[in-house]
Amino acid sequence: MTLRLLAVHAHPDDESSKGSATYAYYRSLGAEVLVVSCTGGEQGSILNEQLEARAHAERDIAGLRVHEMRAAQEAMGIDHVWLGYADSGLPAEGEPVAVNSFATIPLEISAEPLVSVIRRFRPQVLVTYDEIGGYPHPDHIRTHEISMEAFRAASDASRYPAAGEPWQIDKVYYDRMFSAGRVGAMITHLKAEDPESPLIERLTEMLERFSDRPGLATTHVPVSEFFPVRDAALRAHASQVPLDSAFFFWPHDLQVAAWPTEDFQLVESRVDSPVPETDLFAGVADPDTGLVGVQAR
Structure with a gap:
């Protein structure tokens, strides 16, 4: 099987709170999943007062978050790359973001590394954030912008010719986990x-x-079996996710009974995939087998 899903996130830990059960689910079915972290989360604060690695976090939060991301990656069983930009932080209203941080880099420059990732990985499905980034953090908004720019540019041979052979992504989704x-x-x-x-x-x-x-989700992927994987991935980001986090207060049996899916909004499609859907690969033909979609396999 050569079905591939690319998920583009702003910081390490975003991938675990926004789709990690889905990524683990597709890996279990044999699809390839690659998560891109646009920044290293260098501006992150210590949000867990019980953090065992507190000394490491106070000395080198960016270095600790590399280790945390690796543990989350292993929990999900996915591949991962860093896009290499600096965390912009969340400045107070009226204050500028840091010079040379991700949100300040011109779009035509910051999109090129992602175009290179797309052309190398060759995904059929891209998952990213909406126009306000899910919430208005400068890095989340920029993640949306470079995702959509790279999606369009990756298939155009005249753009970024040094970034590899052109590749057309079939479907683009926005994360709609919280509703x-x-x-x-x-x-x-x-x-x-x-x-x-x-x-x-x-x-x-x-x-x-x-x-x-508003309820904008078009695609509800049944992944309740992988909610424990999601929780393990979240807990791997120990500096950012306290033990009493709101992510953990609702028990699995409640979630499985009431809402056993992770949810996405289909915003671009070049294949026949009527909504509502239960499969991000609905309408996508596997280039090896010719089979359409992933859930029937």
Whole structure:
């Protein structure tokens, strides 16, 4: 099988919170999965007060995050490359991002390394962020911009000729992991099965935060079997993910019963793939076998 999925993320740990169960799922079916980290997360703070490697983090947070990313990569079973840009941080309103950080590099320059990755890896599917980056962090927004620029440029032989032979990606998706629909489904399930659950109040608070997010997902990939892999990948980023993180407060049995998928929005397609879908490779023909999609294999 030569079906390939490329996921482009801003920082190490983003890949684990946004699609890691899906990546592990496709690896289990024999597809190749490559995660790109655009930056090294050098501006990250220590978010875990119980971090065992605190001395390392205080001395060299970027170096620690390399080790954390390697552990997450091993948990998911995927391949990984660094695009090599510096973390822009999240400046206060009105303050500029750091000079020569990822968000400040001209788009035509920062897209070229990603074009090279695409032409070398030759994926049929690309997963990235929407226009606001999922949330308005400068590196997340830039990740969207270079992903879409590289997607368009990679198939054009006249652009970046030194970056390899042109390659046309079949489908582009935005991550839609977090939605009011997902949280609402869990509240509904709990009210029916365990109406006294203290989780209902916490989930209701979360629902209020997500209330302005429209339900844009077109593709719901059934990956509940790989939720433990997702959690292991998240915990690998120990400096960024506290043990009491909101990622872990809802139990697996609740998630499996109420919302057993990870969710994406199809935004570009050059193949016949009517939505809604349950497979990112729906409509994509394996160049080795001619079979379409991945789930029936």
